[in-house]
Amino acid sequence: MTxxxxxxxxxxxxxSRIEWAKQFMPALFEAGQDLLESxxxxxxxxxxxxxxxxxxxxLALTLSEAGADVAVYADAASTRDSEAAALASKGIAVxxxxxxxxxxxxxxxxxxxxxxxxxxxxxxxxxxxIIHTSRRDMLPTLVGVxxxxxxxxxxxxxxxxxxxxxxxxxxxxxxxAKQLFDNVYGTxxxxxxxxIDATNxxxxxxxxxxxxxxxxxxxxxGAAHGLGARVTITEIDPIKALKAVHDGYLVQPLxxxxxxxxxxxxxxxxxxxxxxxxAQLMKDGALMAVGGEGPPxxxxxxxxxxxxxxxxxxxxxxxxxxxxxSVFLVADGHCSNITAGEGNPIExxxxxxxxxxxxxxxxxxxxxxxxxxxxxxxxxxxxxTARAALARKGxxxxxxxxxxxxxxxxWRTN
Amino acid sequence: xxAEADRSTIADPSLAPAGRQAIAWASRxxxxxxxxxxxxxxxxxxxxxxxxxxxxxxxKTAFLATVLADAGARVVVAGSNPQSTRDDVAAGxxxxxxxxxxxxxxxxxxxxxxxxxxxxxxxxxxxDDGAELTLRMAKHRPALFEELRGVSEETTTGVARLHAxxxxxxxxxxxxxxxxxxxxYMFDNRYGTxxxxxxxxLALTNFLMAGKRxxxxxxxxxxxxxxxxxxxxxxxxxxxxxxxxxxxxAFMEGHExxxxxDAIADADLVITATxxxxxxxxxxxxxxxxxxxxxxxxxxxxxxxxxxxxxxxSGVRTVxxxxxxxxxxxxxxxxxxxxxxxxxxAGGLGHPIExxxxxxxxxxxSSHELxxxxxxxxxxxxxxxxxxxxxxxxxxSEGVILDSLADDQFDTMQEWI
Numbered sequence: 001m002t003x004x005x006x007x008x009x010x011x012x013x014x015x016s017r018i019e020w021a022k023q024f025m026p027a028l029f030e031a032g033q034d035l036l037e038s039x040x041x042x043x044x045x046x047x048x049x050x051x052x053x054x055x056x057x058x059l060a061l062t063l064s065e066a067g068a069d070v071a072v073y074a075d076a077a078s079t080r081d082s083e084a085a086a087l088a089s090k091g092i093a094v095x096x097x098x099x100x101x102x103x104x105x106x107x108x109x110x111x112x113x114x115x116x117x118x119x120x121x122x123x124x125x126x127x128x129x130i131i132h133t134s135r136r137d138m139l140p141t142l143v144g145v146x147x148x149x150x151x152x153x154x155x156x157x158x159x160x161x162x163x164x165x166x167x168x169x170x171x172x173x174x175x176x177a178k179q180l181f182d183n184v185y186g187t188x189x190x191x192x193x194x195x196i197d198a199t200n201x202x203x204x205x206x207x208x209x210x211x212x213x214x215x216x217x218x219x220x221x222g223a224a225h226g227l228g229a230r231v232t233i234t235e236i237d238p239i240k241a242l243k244a245v246h247d248g249y250l251v252q253p254l255x256x257x258x259x260x261x262x263x264x265x266x267x268x269x270x271x272x273x274x275x276x277x278x279a280q281l282m283k284d285g286a287l288m289a290v291g292g293e294g295p296p297x298x299x300x301x302x303x304x305x306x307x308x309x310x311x312x313x314x315x316x317x318x319x320x321x322x323x324x325x326s327v328f329l330v331a332d333g334h335c336s337n338i339t340a341g342e343g344n345p346i347e348x349x350x351x352x353x354x355x356x357x358x359x360x361x362x363x364x365x366x367x368x369x370x371x372x373x374x375x376x377x378x379x380x381x382x383x384x385t386a387r388a389a390l391a392r393k394g395x396x397x398x399x400x401x402x403x404x405x406x407x408x409x410x411w412r413t414n
Numbered sequence: 415x416x417a418e419a420d421r422s423t424i425a426d427p428s429l430a431p432a433g434r435q436a437i438a439w440a441s442r443x444x445x446x447x448x449x450x451x452x453x454x455x456x457x458x459x460x461x462x463x464x465x466x467x468x469x470x471x472x473x474k475t476a477f478l479a480t481v482l483a484d485a486g487a488r489v490v491v492a493g494s495n496p497q498s499t500r501d502d503v504a505a506g507x508x509x510x511x512x513x514x515x516x517x518x519x520x521x522x523x524x525x526x527x528x529x530x531x532x533x534x535x536x537x538x539x540x541x542d543d544g545a546e547l548t549l550r551m552a553k554h555r556p557a558l559f560e561e562l563r564g565v566s567e568e569t570t571t572g573v574a575r576l577h578a579x580x581x582x583x584x585x586x587x588x589x590x591x592x593x594x595x596x597x598x599y600m601f602d603n604r605y606g607t608x609x610x611x612x613x614x615x616l617a618l619t620n621f622l623m624a625g626k627r628x629x630x631x632x633x634x635x636x637x638x639x640x641x642x643x644x645x646x647x648x649x650x651x652x653x654x655x656x657x658x659x660x661x662x663x664a665f666m667e668g669h670e671x672x673x674x675x676d677a678i679a680d681a682d683l684v685i686t687a688t689x690x691x692x693x694x695x696x697x698x699x700x701x702x703x704x705x706x707x708x709x710x711x712x713x714x715x716x717x718x719x720x721x722x723x724x725x726x727x728s729g730v731r732t733v734x735x736x737x738x739x740x741x742x743x744x745x746x747x748x749x750x751x752x753x754x755x756x757x758x759x760a761g762g763l764g765h766p767i768e769x770x771x772x773x774x775x776x777x778x779x780s781s782h783e784l785x786x787x788x789x790x791x792x793x794x795x796x797x798x799x800x801x802x803x804x805x806x807x808x809x810x811s812e813g814v815i816l817d818s819l820a821d822d823q824f825d826t827m828q829e830w831i
Contacts, residue, residue, distance in 0.1 A: 016732075016733055016734065017733075017734050019733065020620075020733045020734050020737065021620065023705065024621070054620070055620075185622060185624040185648060186622060189616070189622060189623060189624070189647055189648075193613060193616055193617065196609075196613060196766070197613060197617055197762075197763065200439070200440075200473075200763045200764070200766060200767050201443070201766055201767060201768065202605065202606070202609060202766030202767070202768045202769055203609070204601075204605045204609070204768075205768075205812065223646075223647060225646075226643070226645075226646025226647055227609060227643065227646060227647075228605065228609075228646075285442070285443070312435065312438070312439055313435065313436065313439050316439075341617075342617075342620050343620075344622075345616070345620055345621050345622030345623075346619075346620050346621060346622070347621065347622040347625070348622050393625065394680070
């Protein structure tokens with residue numbers, strides 16, 4: 001019988017880091033206060049699937065303090081054991097071990113689903129998909145889902161189109177207060193920083209190839225460019241490619257970019273975006289990292305002359321190629337900002353998790369009346385979240401005058 | 415156990431494998447040290463020459479030590495700041511047969527003792543950082559100091575100290591101001607310290623730079639780099655300077671310039687880069703915004719007056735690794751990163767590898783000049799042609815090709831003289 005967490009003794013260290021994060025999360029605090037006052041979640045069961053680190057721990061504690069019963073699941077690569085212990089010490093059901101192998105992760109996820117979730121905060125639609133397939137016995141309990149990521153909203157929409165989705169889902173990812181900040185600035189900064197932290201390398205003068213120019217890719221490109229790199233974008237979507245050209249980047253097919261790039265970061269959220277065939281084209285010493293969804297986004301199987309070697313520094317694995325060359329893979333192809341770093345910065349997660357908190361609040365009040373489908377988060381959620389973050393920075397904004405409002409709402413020409 | 419290991423004083427020899435792994439990674443990313451420098455040092459001029467290397471003791475420094483040793487030098491190593499020594503790297507060096515005196519976090523007295531142990535090996539040349547060993551030899555080992563044949567100095571602070579020593583008529587040997595070579599200050603101070611300082615601050619705090627207000631105290635090469643990286647990641651830098659030309663430079667670069675009391679009043683982060691003392695001290699704490707985070711990128715641990723902050727605070731606790739939170743005068747919280755030591759080294763990985771490849775190429779060639787050249791006592795700078803050789807070597811390793819002027823492209827001024 002595997003225990004659900006690794007080291008219950010390390011709670012104090014985790015609590016200290018959680019406390020640090022909490023003081024820089026004003027928007028989540030306010031969302032939590034609203035939830036507490038409404039009583040909407042008192043005694044209800046909320047399951048959270050998110051990378052388990054200090055900021056998501058603050059969300060779990062906020063929901064718990066608002067009266068909910070809370071459970072958390074994270075896979076091995078996304079788990080910090082001391083934060084897991086900290087949450088467990090506060091009465092939260094935690095299913096997350098950093099030392100779990102694939103089978104243990106499956107087991108822990110199953111226990112998490114067994115726990116009985118009414119409101120699910122999901123990441124990559126991981127638990128939602130299982131509950132709709134092998135664990136349909138838990139469907140009657142599930143009231144609604146709030147999905148965190150681009151890569152989770154996509155399968156949910158496919159499920160809805162196929163008529164396979166049986167609960168209402170809020171696309172938290174698509175909320176402006178999340179995607180305009182989290183995906184761009186948060187992931188952009190933290191992925192680039194995690195790569196240079198892990199390798200002790202410098203971006204000034206480097207050619208950084210960003211695979212995929214969605215919001216995450218554009219954030220990564222911006223951070224790399226800011227740090228002095230020449231950035232090349234590879235895309236399959238003509239609109240995004242054209243946007244990259246207008247942002248001043250070189251756009252090339254990936255196979256061409258492979259010949260000259262020094263650092264490759266994928267931001268597609270799609271499997272097999274970078275494979276052994278591309279790795280074979282790279283220069284000796286090139287670095288590869290994932291900023292999207294993780295395996296199999298970079299997949300190096302299938303070519304016997306591309307062989308995984310030793311971990312030459314923490315989070316940096318050598319990959320041997322033809323002809324005595326080697327390249328290096330950061331965080332074994334998992335999201336490098338989460339596995340080799342500490343996830344997104346605090347202030348960004350404040351926004352995203354405040355939206356999550358308000359989304360669950362909305363589901364608790366309205367979810368039972370919603371038909372299955374993928375919904376946008378109500379617009380007042382984004383505004384309330386942004387206002388709380390601005391207020392903490394002491395920044396005031398304007399309000400429209402009566403004349404402006406009249407003009408904005410009329411269609412007749414004068 | 416080797417004689418070198420026997421003489422060494424380090425924290426834990428069993429950490430050698432991790433240290434050697436880190437040194438190997440540095441080697442892998444050092445095309446100029448492995449190419450140009452090894453070739454130049456291979457002329458036999460370093461055979462049996464005693465060299466003391468006193469620079470922040472981490473992987474890149476250790477790799478330089480091995481390159482010098484491979485050229486035949488008898489190298490003894492200590493750290494220029496005990497907060498920045500990596501014990502695994504120290505162990506790795508000893509394992510490779512190099513004498514080391516340094517332990518991370520050792521007290522000031524022990525650190526000085528380590529430096530004097532290096533002095534007592536009677537070095538002929540020093541590769542120094544902050545002139546820490548040179549000054550101590552002048553004071554505590556005057557006879558050995560007189561026998562020194564040359565010093566190559568890494569930092570702005572150290573060069574200023576050595577100039578002062580020279581002006582006082584107390585420099586009996588030549589000094590190479592490695593810091594003042596273009597391939598050092600243009601890249602190391604600006605990009606290296608700039609990038610790695612911002613990197614360390616973000617890693618220690620888990621902060622987002624976008625939307626942050628950051629006061630940068632001092633706008634030399636280091637401050638310039640920091641302010642520009644802050645802006646590049648979406649932060650707003652406000653620069654504090656005492657020098658009118660640097661202030662104007664910051665202003666023209668598009669940064670806000672303000673007196674310190676105004677600059678820190680709404681700053682989320684305050685980063686010192688003056689190379690001096692007490693850039694942020696007792697008179698400033700009252701102006702800081704509650705929960706502000708202070709970090710130091712300059713040479714001294716004393717740039718943020720942490721001792722004064724201790725005195726004026728009712729308590730201090732570690733809230734995250736490398737983050738000390740002071741309860742200042744009971745009411746306001748003030749955070750200090752890496753205990754006020756150089757944040758990029760004590761709280762991070764130090765400079766990027768590629769930058770140190772340039773800086774240590776300058777150090778290596780400067781030392782070589784001291785050994786083979788005929789320099790009078792005083793402070794010198796690496797000849798321009800050697801500076802250019804380093805730049806060319808690095809560009810060549812990146813596959814960059816340069817143009818050269820054609821005969822008819824030269825200015826015609828000769829006709830007028």
